[in-house]
Amino acid sequence: MEASHPAVPWDRDELTVGDLAARSGVAVSALHFYERKGLISSRRTSGNQRRYRRETLRRVAFIRVSQRVGIPLADIGAALATLPGDRTPTAKDWRRISQAWHDDLDARIEQLSRLRDHLTDCIGCGCLSLRRCALTNPHDELAEAGPGPRTLLVEGLEPDGSDRPA
Amino acid sequence: MEASHPAVPWDRDELTVGDLAARSGVAVSALHFYERKGLISSRRTSGNQRRYRRETLRRVAFIRVSQRVGIPLADIGAALATLPGDRTPTAKDWRRISQAWHDDLDARIEQLSRLRDHLTDCIGCGCLSLRRCALTNPHDELAEAGPGPRTLLVEGLEPDGSDRPA
DNA sequence: GGTTGACCTCAACAAAGGTTCAGGTTAGAG
């Protein structure tokens, strides 16, 4: 209802949840979910239906890209929360928050590379001594962001240092 | 009870679930869980308590390292299932199954690197056009193993090709 | 003004990877 003309310019600028879903390729249920989690927000019509600003399209795109990079929704939400609320985010704003992902990704890639390079030494050799292995050594370990196990591997496998391979 | 001597050599070779937990740094509840999932197995004493072979220590270490690499438990279980059941796995056995992780890791690192290199182009520029962006383009996408979102990003952001940055 | 598709809320379920708790048994030290 809003006004009796359904296609005035400033109405054109708003998207229904279905529009947003179609345009972003994200299911309506996921958009509702993101909204419950505070990652996106909407205005309600007098009939209680959601209307999104076009800017939301970019937020959703950012969410999906970030998830693909392996960032949990909570972190994405925190990053989005740093965007200005009083104006539409600029290229600079997006660049700033994407920089954090870039750094995160760098660290993650570095860590995975180390992991890979030690895999053969540590598992491949069959000894897998947790005490000595670089793979399982917490010192080797950084903040570990992103998916995957967060618990660190600890302590010694063989108290006597031997490993009894057979 | 087994036999009336609690410290005979072949008994020394067995670990209680508490021992295994202490040695591997994994909670007892997690070990029970791994056992329910078939990743490890135990003998039971006459009093129904678990006894693990020392070899199990290496399996648990393998599980934790694999999780750290980002492999789901089900896949780890499948890999472990290829180990010989009739003898203690050798260095060669472990090398073989770790090779698969190595390859997986290579692919994952490659993909993350591509993602990182496109991040600035795609989010950083502020346009985030899903249609054009390499980040969101399924063609760019491979099997995507490991943690993180599996759903592909799709379709166009702006039907008219423009993006209305502000 | 009626039909139909899109929308609303709330609740339940899913899968992964566990943890916690209740209620009861065992093992081993003294």
Add this chain to the structure above:
DNA sequence: CTCTAACCTGAACCTTTGTTGAGGTCAACC
């Protein structure tokens, strides 16, 4: 022989990221 730490099972609960369904409303076309 008794005490207690460690063990057992099963069920419930947790987090994340949503999906599905039931029951009901809204909006737009003819």
